[in-house]
Amino acid sequence: MDPSFEMFNRSSYFPIYPYPLSVPSEISSFNSISFRTNNNITTNDYSSYYPDNISTYPSNSYTNSRSHSPINQSNTTGVDISIDRYNNNSSLCLFNSRSDHCLVCNDRASGIHFGVSTCEACKAFFRRTSISSYSIPEPCSPIRCEINTKNRNNCPSCRFDKCKRLGMDRDNVIYGKPSKQHINSTYHQDYFIEQLTNISNELIKIFQNIYSIYQISLLNSFENKQQIDKFAQILFQLFYEQTFQSHEKFARLGQRVEVWIEQTNKGCLKRIKIGQRICPKNSTY
DNA sequence: GTGAAAAGGTCATTTT
């Protein structure tokens, strides 16, 4: 077994940091999965996306329902960042395709603004905020606030952060109706294929970074509970942020990403699992 | 010329 993963298998080192998990509305309202993929991808390809000798989901644990989710188990804390933000009837799975709902707050969308399907309110918010003279503070917590229609004004920093993470960009605006040429260049298949090839690197990077922090912390040894809690906080923050960034890329391909953090009965971190899988359903694009 | 789509502008309303 890879030594890095053996370290994760040693239980009772780290208590779970008690973050209140805020799951974005488009994720928490997730009901079903319709996987899509490219013709070049086969069912077997996903196995190559895992780092060697690192435990992954057993292949038979995946279904198109949430019934397998470890979150329902009493001894497991989970961060399920599954997503299905696309129209199931769409033959193309485009991140920037027109959506009925705002990808920022889930309100009714009025069109694609600054590259992302948003409502008028989030469009105006992003325009105002991105040109304002004052600097936008960092997100208020490592686990960013959920942004929805009701609370979108509660935390402007997290709202603006979500806009940016979704790809809203004021430096690359299209004034007036976008041309077909622009649409084709933006939404070209090569872009998605390129994203697909980056998946394995993303997952490996997550493990490498977590392990590097793990090693550094062990060298210093944990002298008190505060240190342990601090380490758990850093680990969780890094893990969440990197996974969320990866998730945004995966989501463009209509794929599903899941992250679990298992917990022992004593409340300690037992193991981190990362899984992502491409499930060909309609090889139509 | 006309309609569609996206960015920018305006201003009444709401919040602080």
Place this chain on the structure above:
DNA sequence: AAAATGACCTTTTCAC
């Protein structure tokens, strides 16, 4: 009172 918000309007550009 000042600042922020968001619905609505205007301008610009593209396709037909």
